[in-house]
Structures are given as structure tokens and as C-alpha cells.
Amino acid sequence: MRFERITDAIGNTPLVRIDPSVHGLRTIDLYAKLEMLNPFGSVKDRAAWNMARQGLATAADEGRTVVELSSGNTAKALAVLAGMHGVPFKTVTNRMRIPEVKDLLLLLGAEVEELPGQTECLDPTNTDDPLTQFHQALSEPDGAYLYTDQYYNDRNTQAHVEGTGPEIVKDLDGRAPDWFIACVGTAGSSTGVARVLREHDPRVGVVGLVSHKADFVPGIRTIDEVQEVGLFDPGTYDTLASVTVDEALDGMLTLARRCGILAGPTSGAAYFGAVRYLRELDAAPAPGPEPDRPAERRTAVFIVCDRIESYLGYVRQRRPELLGRPPQPNSPATLTDAEVRAAPDIDVEGAERWIERERPLVVDLRSPFAYAALHIAGSVNIVDELFGELVRGGLPFSKSRPVLLACPVGEQSARYAALLTRMGHPDVRSLRGGIIAWRDAGAPLVRE
Amino acid sequence: MDVPLYLEPRLESRLVSLLRARTFLHTLAGGLGSPLNVLLPDRIAENLAAFRAVYRRHHLSGGIHFAHKANRSSALVRRLAATDAGMDVASLGELQHALGSGFAPDRILATGPKNTAFLWLAARSGATVHVDGPGELDELATLVRDHHLPRVRVLLRLSGFRAPGVRLLTRQSRFGTAEGDLDGLLKSVERHGDAVELTGVGYHLDTTSPAEKAVALEGCVKALDTCRARGLTPRAVDIGGGFGTDYLADGAQWQRYTTELTNAALGTRPPMTWRRHTYGLRNENGTLRGALALYPAHRPAAGAQYLDELLSLPAPSLGRPLATLLLENLYELHTEPGRALVDQCGVTLARVLEVRRTEATEGEPAARGRTAPDHLLVRLDANADDIGLEEHGVLVDPVLVPRTARPVPDGGPVAVYLAGNLCLEADMITRRAVHLPAAPHPGDLLAFANTAGYCMDFSADEAQRQPVARKVAVWQEGAADGPGQEDAPWRWCLDEQYWPHLSRRTKGTA
Numbered sequence: 001m002r003f004e005r006i007t008d009a010i011g012n013t014p015l016v017r018i019d020p021s022v023h024g025l026r027t028i029d030l031y032a033k034l035e036m037l038n039p040f041g042s043v044k045d046r047a048a049w050n051m052a053r054q055g056l057a058t059a060a061d062e063g064r065t066v067v068e069l070s071s072g073n074t075a076k077a078l079a080v081l082a083g084m085h086g087v088p089f090k091t092v093t094n095r096m097r098i099p100e101v102k103d104l105l106l107l108l109g110a111e112v113e114e115l116p117g118q119t120e121c122l123d124p125t126n127t128d129d130p131l132t133q134f135h136q137a138l139s140e141p142d143g144a145y146l147y148t149d150q151y152y153n154d155r156n157t158q159a160h161v162e163g164t165g166p167e168i169v170k171d172l173d174g175r176a177p178d179w180f181i182a183c184v185g186t187a188g189s190s191t192g193v194a195r196v197l198r199e200h201d202p203r204v205g206v207v208g209l210v211s212h213k214a215d216f217v218p219g220i221r222t223i224d225e226v227q228e229v230g231l232f233d234p235g236t237y238d239t240l241a242s243v244t245v246d247e248a249l250d251g252m253l254t255l256a257r258r259c260g261i262l263a264g265p266t267s268g269a270a271y272f273g274a275v276r277y278l279r280e281l282d283a284a285p286a287p288g289p290e291p292d293r294p295a296e297r298r299t300a301v302f303i304v305c306d307r308i309e310s311y312l313g314y315v316r317q318r319r320p321e322l323l324g325r326p327p328q329p330n331s332p333a334t335l336t337d338a339e340v341r342a343a344p345d346i347d348v349e350g351a352e353r354w355i356e357r358e359r360p361l362v363v364d365l366r367s368p369f370a371y372a373a374l375h376i377a378g379s380v381n382i383v384d385e386l387f388g389e390l391v392r393g394g395l396p397f398s399k400s401r402p403v404l405l406a407c408p409v410g411e412q413s414a415r416y417a418a419l420l421t422r423m424g425h426p427d428v429r430s431l432r433g434g435i436i437a438w439r440d441a442g443a444p445l446v447r448e
Numbered sequence: 449m450d451v452p453l454y455l456e457p458r459l460e461s462r463l464v465s466l467l468r469a470r471t472f473l474h475t476l477a478g479g480l481g482s483p484l485n486v487l488l489p490d491r492i493a494e495n496l497a498a499f500r501a502v503y504r505r506h507h508l509s510g511g512i513h514f515a516h517k518a519n520r521s522s523a524l525v526r527r528l529a530a531t532d533a534g535m536d537v538a539s540l541g542e543l544q545h546a547l548g549s550g551f552a553p554d555r556i557l558a559t560g561p562k563n564t565a566f567l568w569l570a571a572r573s574g575a576t577v578h579v580d581g582p583g584e585l586d587e588l589a590t591l592v593r594d595h596h597l598p599r600v601r602v603l604l605r606l607s608g609f610r611a612p613g614v615r616l617l618t619r620q621s622r623f624g625t626a627e628g629d630l631d632g633l634l635k636s637v638e639r640h641g642d643a644v645e646l647t648g649v650g651y652h653l654d655t656t657s658p659a660e661k662a663v664a665l666e667g668c669v670k671a672l673d674t675c676r677a678r679g680l681t682p683r684a685v686d687i688g689g690g691f692g693t694d695y696l697a698d699g700a701q702w703q704r705y706t707t708e709l710t711n712a713a714l715g716t717r718p719p720m721t722w723r724r725h726t727y728g729l730r731n732e733n734g735t736l737r738g739a740l741a742l743y744p745a746h747r748p749a750a751g752a753q754y755l756d757e758l759l760s761l762p763a764p765s766l767g768r769p770l771a772t773l774l775l776e777n778l779y780e781l782h783t784e785p786g787r788a789l790v791d792q793c794g795v796t797l798a799r800v801l802e803v804r805r806t807e808a809t810e811g812e813p814a815a816r817g818r819t820a821p822d823h824l825l826v827r828l829d830a831n832a833d834d835i836g837l838e839e840h841g842v843l844v845d846p847v848l849v850p851r852t853a854r855p856v857p858d859g860g861p862v863a864v865y866l867a868g869n870l871c872l873e874a875d876m877i878t879r880r881a882v883h884l885p886a887a888p889h890p891g892d893l894l895a896f897a898n899t900a901g902y903c904m905d906f907s908a909d910e911a912q913r914q915p916v917a918r919k920v921a922v923w924q925e926g927a928a929d930g931p932g933q934e935d936a937p938w939r940w941c942l943d944e945q946y947w948p949h950l951s952r953r954t955k956g957t958a
Contacts, residue, residue, distance in 0.1 A: 102614050112614040117657025119619065120690040121902075122743055122841035132738070213703040224710045227736035366776035367768050373673050373777060408775040409507045439778055447676070 007081070009039040010049050011163045015171040015301070022258045023275050025282045029299045030274060031177070032255075033168060035189075035306070036263050040077045042306035043164075044070075047188050048077035050159035051148040056085040064146045065090055067138065069131070072101045072219060073306055074150050074186070079108040087146070092134055098218055100310040150186045152230035160192025168193065168301055169200055176200040179281075179300035181207040181274040183220045183266050184240075187232040189303060194236050208237035209273040212244040218314065219266040219305065241277065243269040249319055251275075256308060264311050267304040274302040330392050330423060332415040343418035345430040348441040351404060360402035360427075363387070365412055366435070374445040376406065376438065384412055391416070395423055402427040410434040452861040452883035453705050453720065455745070456697040457844045457897040460792050462488055465935060466922065467847050467895055472938050473797060474851060476920060477893055482799035483830035483917035485904050487519075487943060489527035490923055490951055491793045496533050498752040499785065506759050506771035508781045513557050515689050515786030516542040518901045523921035523946035524790065525549040530948035536689075536784040537575075540566040547573060557603070557686075559652075559784070560623075567591055576601040576647060578686065581625045582636045589640035599642070603686050603782075604633060604649045609667035612765040616663050619654060627667050634678060646675060650686025650782065656744060658758045661687065665770050666763040669777055685774060686782035687758075692750040693791045695743075695844045695898055702746035705843070710736060722865055725879045727841075743841040751788035787901030794900030796917065797849070798830035798877075800892045806865070823881050824864040826888055831868035831875050834917050835896050836903040838878055845882055846894040862887045866894070870912055919943035923951035 003009050014037065018030045035043035052066060059066065059082075066082040066089045068074055075091040082089035091105065094115035105112050115131070138147050150156050169176055176197040182190035190208055197204040210226055211217040223242060226232045234240070243251075245265070252268025255261040278300055316323050328334075346354060354360060355378075362379035364371050371381040382390065384407065390396040397403065403425065405413035413430035420428040431438065439445060459467065466473070466488070477484050492514070499512045513534035516525065522545070525535065529550030537543040538560030546556050553574035558566065561580070567588055570577050572595070579585050579602045592600055607624030625633050637646050649671050651664040668685045675682045696702050711717040713729035714736060721727075728741030749757050759771035759781075766773060774781055806825045832838060846866070861883050868875035888894065896903075908916045921943050924936040941950060 106613050114614055114616045114659070116617050116619045117655040117660060118744055119654050120656050120692060121654055122741065213707070214699060224707050224736075227710055227714060230735045232735070367766060367773070369669075369673070369766050370773070370776035370778075373676055408772075408778070411507065435776070436778055 006039050006084075007049055007053075010045045011038070012167060013037050015168060016259075016261070018259055018271075022254060023278075025275070025278055027296055027298060028178075028278050028282050029297060030278065031172075031299065031301045032259075032261060032267075032271070032304045033164065033301055034261065034304050035164070036261075036267065036304050040073075040080050042073035042077065043189050043303060044073035044305075045077045046159040046163050047150060047156040047186070048074055048081060048148070050162075051150065051153050051155045052078060052081055052146070055146040056081060056087060059146050060086045062144075064144050066148065067092070067145045068148045068150060069093055069134070070150065072098060072310075074148075075105055075110060075112075076101070076108065078148060079105055079110040083109050097216060097314075098310055099313050104310065150188065151228070154231075156186055156188035157192040157195075157231055160189045161196055164189060164303075165193040165196025169196065172299060172301075175299075176204050177299040177301045178203070179205040179207060179274075179278065179298075181209065181270060181277065181300060181302040183217075183243075183270050183273075183303070183305065184208045184210055184226050184229075184232065184237075185219045185221060185266075187226065187229050187236070189305070191231055191233065191236050193303075205238050206236060207273065207277050208240045209269055210240060210242050211269070212242045215245040217243060217245055217248045217265055217269050218311070219264075220269060239277065241273055243273050245318055247272045247276075249315065249322075252308065252311075253322070255304070261304060262308045263304045264306045264308050265314065266306060270302040270304065274300060328392055330394070330419065332388065332419055335415060335418050335422075339418045339422065340415055343414040343430055344421060344428065345410065345414060345417065345432040346404070347432045348438050348443055351429075351431055351438075352443055354402075354404065354429075358402055360404045360429075361397060362404045362406065364435070365405060365407040365416070372447070374435075374439075374447055376435075377444065377446045379406065384416075387416065391419060391423070395420065395425055399425055402429075404429055404431060406431040406435055406438070408434045409436055452863070453708055453881075454698075454701055454861075454883050455705055455843050455845050456701060457847065458694055458697045459847075459897055462491055462924075463792055463795065463897055465924070466795065466938065467849065467897070468935075469938050470849055470853070473849055473893060473895070476940060477797050477799060480918045480920065481915060482797065482828075482893075483834040484797045485521075485794060485899070485917045485919040485943075486797060486940075487521050487523050487794045487900060487919060487921050488792070488923070489521075489523040489921050489946060489948075491791075492524050492527055492789055493531050495751065495789050495791055495793070496528065496531055499755065499783065499789070500532070502752050502756045502759070503781065505756065507775055508759075508771060510684055510780030511555065511557070511782045512789075513555075513782060513784045514789050515784045516546065517560075517906070518786035518790055519794070520905045521794075521900075521919055521921075521943050522549060523919070523943045524793065524900070525551075526946060527948050527951075534782075536786075540569060543569055543573075543575065557782070557784070559605075564591070568595070571595075571597045571600045574598060574600075576603060578603045578605055578650060580605055580623055582633055585633070585636045585640060585644065589643035592643035600644050601647045602637070602644045603647060603684065604630075604637070604671075605686075606630065606649050606651055606664075606668060606671060609651070609664045611663040616660050618660050621652075621654065624651065627671065630671055630674060634675065634680070637680070638678070646680050646682050648672065648682045648684030648686060648780070648782070649675070650684075650688060652688030652784070653690065655690065656692060656747075658754070658761055661690075661758055662761045662770060663764050665758075666766060666773065669763070669766075669773055669779065672777070672779060683778070684780040684782050686784065689784040689786050689788070691752070691754040691783075691785050691788040692744075692747045693787045693898070693901060694747040694750040695745040695842055699746045699748065706740065706742075709740070721880045722876055723879075741841060742843060745842055745844060751785070751791055754788070755783065755785075790900035792898060794898070794904055796830070796835050796896040796899040796904055797893050798828040798835065798896070800826055800888045800890050800894065801829050801869070802827040802890060803864075803888060824862055824887055825867055826864045826894075827867045827869070828877060828894060829869055830877070830917070831870045831911070831914060832877050833907045833909060833911065834868075834905075835877050835899065836906055836908075837896060837899065838876070839907060840902050842903060843880065844897070845884070846896050848884055848886070848888055849893040849895050851889065851891040851893070856886050859886065861885055864888070869914055921946040921950075 038045035248269035251272030417430035511534035556575035608626035
């Protein structure tokens, strides 16, 4: 496989059978369309390229900026494509809740703007929502924008009519599957693929999956939010069903751990929604033989729309136990309350005398920003997170030198004093009441 | 009929107990008229204690200033005077009220647009002034010098904070000085050093988004560092209010309701509102446009819990949790909760005057050939300005308090529109059909729960010489936490007669 350009690698993604021992369906073959293997990582590569390719050819000369409302994969693909053509790209969104994606977009050179949140004090005279204002700004005459408009642009759907749909039919030896299951974001892939499959066989069942209303699954809309999508037509779907975050993550784990498909939570939602829907049909009696269909076995296809890597923070927030690590040695988390209570400490007055007399090493556990503003003269700054890392490997300083630990109120320093004592340091103390007590007692703080 | 689209109010134990006291409520409304505002001053002290607990958890000190504008009640202000709360006043009248209710000036923060009399009294009494910009600072300094007043403590209200990396857009505000103009503002502070003492900076953003507030809070910490570098000694960040209130008992009801509103706007179900009002949504060729102009009435994290979550967020560029950032830079935190501090603190009662049937065609053309069901029109002895829930976009059902005990009839739930007592088509207390478990009768009371924050007297006036609601303070006798206290007898007095010695309860004195 040899390509001239990276864009030639868009499309022609594999269709992979899910092992029946994983999904447990007896009479249905379930296939995953691995859109995650597109070059920029998602199904959106197709739509982005199809929407932007015409305008991009001349956009640099015309001084245009590519603009889209996207919280993730479309923005990622457009950022790469625009960058390759020397064109700036800007995305505006209020839905970007995946920090890794934000950073990746910035890395790719995109400008990212987030819309303001809901107003807390309702202003009934303010009828224009930020999105309406955004559209007005774009439609001003002579605007220097190339607006790809993924939620309304037929070229989004078209990318799947020409690519994704026919590829599925080809890989199923010229037949359409019995069911097609897709998550609904812009509705581009589900609408385009459904159109092609139904042209082949009008009996194809199409299932659209949306996010459970109280939940947030990246890339999918809720049942209300899909109504805001110009490409969304409820007539496309035989069934619309919702998936919760927990279900999406369960699906994601199954795909990753049991199928070797390292896909994100949206794909997990598609897998979970597909199996949940098909399980009932699987239990029903198999249809009799028909002239153009083999008896008994039926097929279903779902879309794996992107990769797992960006969603670690999302998982950490919702299922921290999945990223659990064994407890670390020398961690303050292993201290008992009694150990912390028994931690050696010293009050401000005593500490001032001690510093004068024995010159202990004074360690300020606050952040560099706070330390730079005001600190005890001669102290060193090792921020608590870093200090925790240091002591994990052993005592970071000699037992021959006394140590005074200081934090804002003396709570954290007490924990570390207890820990260092347990680790064998003979003379470590926590500043009682912390830097705040030090300040309140009128003891000197310096700014260097 | 369809499953009723209830939006049941979230009622905690005190309000549950009050709304069960049917005879008590009818006696009050019988004697004092409809509408009637009933306030629970002890509850505000409990809410304050919840905020203080969040401060303690993060080891933070500083003032929790009740935003007085949320309610005109004396009972609430006087009850707070007996705690460690501060008071955020936004007018001369509120300042006078706070001083007269027992707030020493060092607990008072004067905010908002100010006239000269307001500035003078704030400066004369020794309240802290939250300064909007250089013009106000100049005026204040001139007043201090001309009238030989003591040096006034000031906070500077900043706005227009910039985030690193991703640009967070923020709604334009009329208030505050752009962060970028801090240098000029500090020059004014230094020039007026004989008249004013800088004690901190703050912001107030009209948004529910913690991310925007995180940017502003970090911006304030950086601004304070700039102040310190110039030799000033500020010590507080004031993050304003906007912590929100959760009005609804059941999130699923809210989700179902808003979905049906969407469907109604698209015309795929019969309308749910008077004259097909759509709360800001519109149908453009089958696609939904606009935004739902409603208060997010279901808020899983509201009030003190919202503050806790905000303080736990990492600072956008410095990385530490915001609470840690404040603490290790030795700053105090000031907050100005309004709505959140009066959560569960009050009920507005309105008497049912008339119940009649409206035909479907009266207000609602049938949608796409589907006939809208009949509704009852319930006329109340109160108007939309007395019960500001709709005005503030808060959708929540009233609770029926029948005049006499009677069995619930078999008819099942009914959908009603609630109309007011003004001779105006627009005087609808709800523009949506409200579902009640049974049809009300004339003489019954409807209790609108949780109106104390902005929805009780914020816009009430005497239009058409209709009386403004009287206010009463109510409390229960006995220890706050004792078993079976929910049904302890209720006591009351007129709002202006209330002083904290009347309800001597132990809990929530913060």
C-alpha cells in the first residue's frame, strides 16, 4: 500500500468480525467498521476532507480561515487538513469536555474558543444565544471564513454515501447487513450509510444511538440535542435508543480488552447499544430461507468511530478504579490518624528560635507561585506533589540535618513530618499553623 | 391523557413540615390576605453553615456575604446578623437595612451601581466598598477627603480575564474593570492611598460554568500578586455569587419535561404552553434553533456543593486546586451567595379565586392535526410580579393546600394554567400548563415553594392597587435536631417584628 498523500489514506477501513464468544449472539454475525483507523484517528476524517477539500485549494490565497463548531474529531481532522494547506483553523464549541482533545488541537495549531455557559440570572430580553450570534458573524458579506458547517453540510453525509456505505457492502460480498447501528452526532455517517444500505436492501434495520440525557458521552448528542442538527431526520432510524456513560464505558472495555479494538467511549456505546438491541432479535426464531438470503445467519454492522487514547481523563473521572494502582510505599496515604496526630511539630515562636540556633533545612511545600510571592527567608521550595514523589524513593536529605516542613495551615506538613519520622529521620518537625500562623504572628516573610 | 408532566419541587424537611400544616397556613392567609410570603429564617442559618463547612474543609477563611437583593425580608437579614455572615448590599436602602438589623460595618460589603448617598453612607459607616472602576474610586476618594471620613477599605471588581490555551468566551458584562487595565486602576489606588485601603479584588460572572469562574479566580490571584509586588497588602479574593439552587425533586422529570418542550417547539406533540410559547426555542425547517431560556432548575451540584466543586478545580495555568492556590498565597475567600443562601427559606401562598375550563382553541391552535386537550384556567389572588418564578425562568409546580380536608377525587391529574389578578392578558403566573394531582377549588391555597431567592418580592409592586404580599417569619418550637421535630408546632410573627431571640434554636447558628 503506497500513497502520495496522507489524505489518500482516508477511507477503506477494515470491517472486523466480533468474536461470537464475546457478544454471545447465536444467529447474528456482528461486524465493527473500524473508522478509528483513518489517518487522523476517526470517522470524521472522511467528512472533514469531503467538506473542506474544494475550498482549501484556494483558501490560503484568499486569506480565509476554516471555521467549525466541533468539540473533537471533526476539529482534529480539519486542523490537520487546514494546516497542511497553510490555512488557519478555528473551532468554536461549548461541548469540549475532554482536556486531552483541547491540548491536541492546540498542538495541531488550532485556535479554540469555548462558548460561555448558561446564564445564572435569566435575562428575558436576551433572546440571541451565542450560537445564533456565531452564525450571524459567519454570514456577514465578504467574511474571510471557510465554514464547513458539519451539522448542515450535505457533503458530510455524502462522504459516507460515497465511501463508508459502499465499503460495508463490498466487504459483505455485495450484500447489505440486516442491521446497521450508529451513534448520532452530526448524523452524517448514520444518514449516509443508511441511505446506501437501503438502496441495496430496503429491509435494513437502522438503529440510532443517542446519549442518555443526564449523561455526557463524547461525540454523541442527547435526544433533544439531535433536534438541533440539520442533517438529522428521525425518518432515517427505525429505532432511536439512549446509552448511559456506564454502558458506553462497559462497551469500551469489552472492545479493548476482549476484541483488541482500542476504541473510545462512543464506540463503546455503539457496541453496547448494538448488542443490547440485537440480543432480543437473536432470541426470536430465525427467519426462514428466502431466495436472496441464506437461512438462519444474519449480520449487523456498527461503527467504531475513534480511538481510546484521548479519554483517559474521562475514564479517571468516571471510573477511577479502572486506573487503580497498588498503594505506594512511603505514601502519606498509608499513615494512620494516630501517626499524624503524633507528628512532631513546633510553634512559630519556637521555630524562629530553632532556625536561629540550629539552622534546620526549611522546606516550603506550597506552589512556586505562592513561594515566590512570600516565604520564610532561606527556605527551599519543594511543592507537595513533587515532595511526595521524592520521598517515595527514600529520604531526600541527610539525617544529620534537622528539617522544618511548612505548608499553608500545618496540615500537610504534619503528614509529611509523620512520614519522614516513620522513615527514620531523627529530627523533622512541622510548622504548627503553617505559613498563615507565621504571618499572623508577625514573623518575617520575604519576597525575592 | 398523557402521563402528567410533573415538575415536583424539592422540599426538604422544614418545608415539608410547613406545607403539611394546612390549618396553620390557612389561618395565616385568612388573617393576612393573599398573596402571602412565608419565610423560614432558621433555614438561612443552616444554609450558611453548609457554606462555612466548605470553607473549613478547604481551610479557608473570609466572609460569606448574603446578597441582600435576593429578598427584602428583615427576618432573614436579622437572623443572619446573629451568625458570622456578612452582608452584600447593593443600594442605600439595603445598607441602611443591614446596619439597622445588627450588622456592624466591618461585615458589610457595598456592591453594584452606587449613587453618591450610598457611597457616602458606606464610607461614613466604615463598610467595605466593592469598586466598579476608576471613576467610582475617584468619587469615593473625593467624598472621603471632602467630608474628612476615615480611610475606606475597597475591593476592586475585575472582568475580562484571559485563559491560557483555549480561549474561554465570557458574556460581556456592564460591570468591573478589564484585567488588562489593572495597572491604571492600581495607579488610582496608589494616588488615593490617603483615602482608600486596598483589601482585595473580585469578580462576578453571570454564568453557571465553573470553568469560566476558574479562569477569573486564578486571574484574581495573579492580580493580587501584582498588587503585592507594588507594595500593597491586599488579602482577599471575592468570587461573587451564582452558586445556584436545585429547585426540583426529580431530575428525570426535568429531563422528560424539556424533551417534551423540544417536541412541542418542533410541532411533533401538542403544545404545553399558553399561546404556544416556546421558551426561546424555534423550529426552522424541522431543525431546532434558539436556546432554552430557562433557569436550569435541576442542578445536581448547587449552593455549597457547587462552591466545593469550584474550589476543587485546578487553576487553569498554575495547576493547583483553586482552594490550595488561595490558601498557600495566604488569601481569604469572600463569597456573595444570594439565591443559594435562601434555598428552602420561603414559600409564597396564593388563594384560588376561580376555576374554569378553557377550550383547546382558546389559546392553542391544534398542532399538526392533533387536538390539544382541554385545560383548566385557575385564577389566583396574586399576580405574576408577586410570584416571580416564571419571570426568572424557574419551572416548578405549586403545591395544593386545600381549604378543607377532602379525599382526592378519582378524576386524576389535571393540567391547569395559572392566571393572575391583574386586568392584563400578560398576567399569567405560568405560561405553561401545570399538572396538579387534582383540580383545585376556590378558597384553596397554592403554595409556591422556594421563592425566597429573587422570586418572592424582587419585582412585586402595587399595580392596579393590588396589595403587595405581606411577609411573615415562621419557626418551629423546640430543639432543631430533636426526634419528631418535623411536626413541632409552628409559631409566626410579621417579618418586621422578627428578631433572632424569638426563635432560639441551636442548629445553624454558624
